[in-house]
Every structure is written in structure tokens, then in C-alpha cells.
Amino acid sequence: MxxxxxxxxxxxxxxxxxxxxxxxxxxxxxxxxxxxxxxxxxxxxxxxxxxxxxxxxxxxxxxxxxxxxxxxxxxxxxxxxxxxxxxxxxxxxxxxxxxxxxxxxxxxxxxxxxxxxxxxxxxxxxxxxxxxxxxxxAMYDIALLHGPGIRRHSVLSTALTGPVAFLxxxxxxxxxxxxxxxxxxxxxxxxxTGPQAFTPAETAALLTTATGRRIIAARCSEEEEQHALQACGLPTFLTDHIQALFREINTGTVGEATSDYEKLTGLTPRTLHSYLAEHHTDFQPTST
The missing domain is CATH 3.40.50.720 (NAD(P)-binding Rossmann-like Domain)
Structure with a gap:
């Protein structure tokens, strides 16, 4: 049990x-x-x-x-x-x-x-x-954290600059x-981790392929990102943590892919490309 x-x-x-x-x-x-x-x-x-x-x-x-x-x-x-x-x-x-x-x-x-x-x-x-x-x-974090800007303005706006091996x-x-x-x-x-790390610009290119719409990455300030995260309903203690994590990723010390998933399971992790193709409707403009 x-x-x-x-x-x-x-x-x-x-x-x-x-x-x-x-x-x-x-x-x-x-x-x-x-x-x-x-x-x-x-x-x-x-x-x-x-x-x-x-x-x-x-x-x-x-x-x-x-x-x-x-x-x-x-x-x-x-x-x-x-x-x-x-x-x-x-x-x-x-x-x-x-x-x-x-x-x-x-x-x-x-x-x-x-x-x-x-x-x-x-x-x-x-x-x-x-x-x-x-x-x-997580791969679903892309829609959770950046979905509104992608859906409304075709922009992945983030203070993140380093690569992330989304899982x-x-x-x-x-x-x-x-x-x-x-x-x-x-x-x-x-x-x-996922099998490959992607920068925001590379993630935007994958989103462009998945949605059929041109998605661009744009860097914003930490204050702007904090406001956007809070607008998504996230509490301050969690938005502060996300900002700290993004700063750490931006240093290049974390965020890269590991082989631990393969070592543990003997399997190959799913790719971000396949995930976005499966969930492309999460990033399409909402009808009014």
C-alpha cells in the first residue's frame, strides 16, 4: 500500500x-x-x-x-x-x-x-x-506564469534570461x-529535469511553432514581473521565491538539464516541443 x-x-x-x-x-x-x-x-x-x-x-x-x-x-x-x-x-x-x-x-x-x-x-x-x-x-509553469502576456500580446515577458530544462x-x-x-x-x-534547457528566446521560438503565431521574448524588470505574477493570483511569499529562483537561474548555476531522470527510470523525459504541441491551446488568444 x-x-x-x-x-x-x-x-x-x-x-x-x-x-x-x-x-x-x-x-x-x-x-x-x-x-x-x-x-x-x-x-x-x-x-x-x-x-x-x-x-x-x-x-x-x-x-x-x-x-x-x-x-x-x-x-x-x-x-x-x-x-x-x-x-x-x-x-x-x-x-x-x-x-x-x-x-x-x-x-x-x-x-x-x-x-x-x-x-x-x-x-x-x-x-x-x-x-x-x-x-x-514544470512545463505547465510557462502558461501559469506567462500565459496572459502570450495570449493577449504574443509576448513572453520575463526577468528570466538563463536557460531552463522545463520538466x-x-x-x-x-x-x-x-x-x-x-x-x-x-x-x-x-x-x-527535462532533456534540454531553453532560454526565453528559444522557448518563444518553440511557442511560435506550436501555436502558429509569432511569439517573441522580451525582458522585463523584476518589479514588472512581480506585478504580473501577483496579477495571476500568486501570493507574495511565492512570487518572492520565483524571483529569487530566476536570479539564481540567470547566474547559470542552475537550470541546465541533468541525466538523473534517465538514471532513475531508464526512460527518456518528454520534450518541451512535444508538450507545447499537445497544449498549444493554452497559449491561444481567448475569444471575447
């Missing part, structure tokens, strides 16, 4: 589907069983948890052979994930696979990466066998499925 925290997001939904197709028993730990059932199907073993109640989570994890942990970023993230880890230790769950930040470190300029570093440290000290997956920016969330799910169901990945850390 694999217990999954984070089943309703992009990666979680893909993981649930993968495990279901492989007939791997799974238990989905969610905050709202009705909403999760509507999204994923009521045939799943859906269990409501309160992330502020480690004792209740412990009971829910009873009998689990592995735990997948992926939570949305929030100011309470460390407390919530710590509570889940405590529950996993008490329930004697043998292994945990956590989706972390791409470059978590206590001194990271991004607050979210500092939280991930603290959670990784807590898990390491807990005695649980762990696998940390450190993903690059398909389905590949992150495949990496998690491997680490959850196969031995040999205990006490490991993998940087999971």
Missing part, C-alpha cells in the same frame, strides 16, 4: 493514474474527500487528514509500505510536512519519497527552497529511508512511481 499526500495536483494526478494502471494499491490522503473524489474518482481509497493532527495522520498511514509527499507551497509548509513525517515514523512507514525544491539549501535566497531544505534535514534525521526528488520548473509533471510522477515501488533508491537525491 502506497499512501499519497498531494494527489490532486498535476504531478499527484499523474502518479495516481500510473499506479492505478500498474495495479499498485494506493491510499490518497486529502483535505477534502468530496473534491478529491470529483477530481480523481470516488473508486479510490480517499482518506481525509488534518495536517495539524499528527496522531490522526498516524492512524491513516497504518499499513503503508511507502509514502509520497508533495504539498503546495505555503507559509505553514514546514509544520505540515513535519507533522506528516512524524506520523510516518510512528506508523513505521518504511520509505518516503518527497518532492523538494530544485536547489534546497539553508542559505538559499528563495524562502521556499529554505523550507524544503529544512524538511529534507528533518526527514534525514528521522531514520526513514528517503528519496528526494528535486524537480526543475513535464508526468515525468516527475514516473520518477516518483519508480522510487516508491522499486528498491535501490533509498537515501538518494535526484535532480529531475
Amino acid at each position: 502506497i499512501s499519497i499526500v498531494g494527489a490532486t495536483g498535476h504531478t499527484g494526478r499523474a502518479l495516481v493514474s500510473l499506479l492505478e494502471n500498474r495495479q499498485v494499491p494506493q491510499r490518497l490522503l486529502v483535505r477534502d474527500t468530496a473534491a478529491a473524489g470529483h477530481l480523481l474518482g470516488t473508486h479510490h481509497d480517499l482518506r481525509r487528514i488534518d495536517t495539524a493532527d499528527p496522531a490522526g495522520i498516524t492512524a491513516t498511514l497504518d499499513g503503508s509500505h511507502a509514502l509520497f509527499l508533495l504539498m503546495g507551497n505555503s507559509p505553514e509548509q514546514f509544520i505540515w510536512e513535519r507533522n506528516i513525517v512524524q506520523a510516518a515514523v510512528r506508523a513505521r512507514v518504511p520509505r518516503i519519497v518527497k518532492v523538494s525544491g530544485f536547489s534546497p539549501a539553508p542559505e538559499s535566497p528563495g524562502g521556499v527552497d529554505r523550507v524544503h531544505a529544512a524538511v529534507e534535514e528533518y526527514i534525514t534525521a528521522s531514520g526513514l529511508a528517503y528519496c528526494f526528488l528535486r524537480p526543475s520548473l 513535464d509533471s508526468r515525468d516527475l510522477a514516473a520518477a516518483a512511481a519508480t522510487a516508491l515501488t522499486q528498491d535501490g533508491h533509498e537515501y538518494t537525491r535526484y535532480r529531475i
Whole structure:
């Protein structure tokens, strides 16, 4: 039995589907069983948890052979994930696979990466066998972060200048499925990326091919990007983290492709070209 925290997001939904197709028993730990059932199907073993109640989570994890942990970023993230880890230790769950930040470190300029570093440290000290997956920016982030400008003005406007090896969330799910169901990945850390890194100008060229419209990349100031991100509904703590991540990518120290996905799964990650071709309608002008 694999217990999954984070089943309703992009990666979680893909993981649930993968495990279901492989007939791997799974238990989905969610905050709202009705909403999760509507999204994923009521045939799943859906269990409501309160992330502020480690004792209740412990009971829910009873009998689990592995735990997948992926939570949305929030100011309470460390407390919530710590509570889940405590529950996993008490329930004697043998292994945990956590989706972390791409470059978590206590001194990271991004607050979210500092939280991930603290959670990784807590898990390491807990005695649980762990696998940390450190993903690059997701391919769906292009539409999330830059979709309005692309749809309205055919412009990918960003303060980002460095290359990014965008990752398909389905590949992150495949990496998690491997680490959850196969031995040999205990006490490991993998940087999971797409197969090739692209600059904003190169990404705009791929968008042009996918949409049939000329898309250009334009550099904006950090203040302009902050405003655009907040207009997308992102909270300040998360926009600050994105800006810090972009600065780090712009130095060239992160963002490049790795071969960790192939090493972990034996598979080749999906390309950005194929993803954009599949999701080109996300970047088309909205009709009024």
C-alpha cells in the first residue's frame, strides 16, 4: 500500500493514474474527500487528514509500505510536512519519497527552497529511508506564469534570461512511481529535469511553432514581473521565491538539464516541443 499526500495536483494526478494502471494499491490522503473524489474518482481509497493532527495522520498511514509527499507551497509548509513525517515514523512507514525544491539549501535566497531544505534535514534525521526528488520548473509553469502576456500580446515577458530544462509533471510522477515501488533508491537525491534547457528566446521560438503565431521574448524588470505574477493570483511569499529562483537561474548555476531522470527510470523525459504541441491551446488568444 502506497499512501499519497498531494494527489490532486498535476504531478499527484499523474502518479495516481500510473499506479492505478500498474495495479499498485494506493491510499490518497486529502483535505477534502468530496473534491478529491470529483477530481480523481470516488473508486479510490480517499482518506481525509488534518495536517495539524499528527496522531490522526498516524492512524491513516497504518499499513503503508511507502509514502509520497508533495504539498503546495505555503507559509505553514514546514509544520505540515513535519507533522506528516512524524506520523510516518510512528506508523513505521518504511520509505518516503518527497518532492523538494530544485536547489534546497539553508542559505538559499528563495524562502521556499529554505523550507524544503529544512524538511529534507528533518526527514534525514528521522531514520526513514528517503528519496528526494528535486524537480526543475514544470512545463505547465510557462502558461501559469506567462500565459496572459502570450495570449493577449504574443509576448513572453520575463526577468528570466538563463536557460531552463522545463520538466513535464508526468515525468516527475514516473520518477516518483519508480522510487516508491522499486528498491535501490533509498537515501538518494535526484535532480529531475527535462532533456534540454531553453532560454526565453528559444522557448518563444518553440511557442511560435506550436501555436502558429509569432511569439517573441522580451525582458522585463523584476518589479514588472512581480506585478504580473501577483496579477495571476500568486501570493507574495511565492512570487518572492520565483524571483529569487530566476536570479539564481540567470547566474547559470542552475537550470541546465541533468541525466538523473534517465538514471532513475531508464526512460527518456518528454520534450518541451512535444508538450507545447499537445497544449498549444493554452497559449491561444481567448475569444471575447
